[in-house]
Amino acid sequence: MTAPDPLRAAKALRGAAAAVLVLEGIAVLFVPRGIAQTEEGLGAGRLTVLLVLALLLILASAVQRRERGLLIGTALQVPLLLTGLLNSVMWIVAGAFVLIWSYLLQVRKQLIGTSFGPVPSPRAGDADGEDQATP
Template identity: 70%
Template sequence: MTAPDPVRAARALGGAAAAILMIEGIAVLFVPRGIAQSDGGLGGGRLAYLLVLALVFILAAGLQRRPWGLYVGTALQVPLLLTGLLNNVMWFLGGAFVLIWLYLLQVRKELIGSPFGPARAPEHDDGGSTGTTTP
């Protein structure tokens, strides 16, 4: 099943991808609070990693208009999942976001025909006749 207007569907799914990345960036900003209460505490390296990661997610949300934006968003799912090494709750939360991202790619594949490829405009029939008419 493909969308009647794949270009429009691609734009809509790009907006959904940007929204997911923004929410992931905000979720990463909550991680330092949980780490600070743990035994190891929140060191400068951990804090810097999380702040940079959150910033990269927010910037990647703006890149979703570019053809390679989905590649960046997909690659960022790995460091998001690896934040589980800093706080165990992030294994669950990161896993949930990865599943949401994979679902978005699956919907994109169904509507556009490719999870990463460019959307092509549908070929419209101009309504021209082939020379035969029907009464």
């Protein structure tokens, strides 16, 4: 099944992917508070890693308009999931975000025909409705 207007579907899914990445970045910003209360504490290295990851997630939301935006967002799911090594609660939170991300990719594949590839351009008859049968 493909969407009647793949360009419009791709635009909507890019917006959803950008929103998920922003939410992931915000969730990562809550991790230092949880780590600070543990025995190891929050060191400069851990804080730097978390802040850089949050910044990268938020910046990746801005590049979702580009063709490689989904690849960048997908690659950032791995370090997001690995934040569970710093705080065990993040295994659950990051796992939920990874599942949401994979669901978005699955919906994109169903509507557009590809998870990461370019959006196919509409046929000439599809844009103006000439070749379509009327009910």
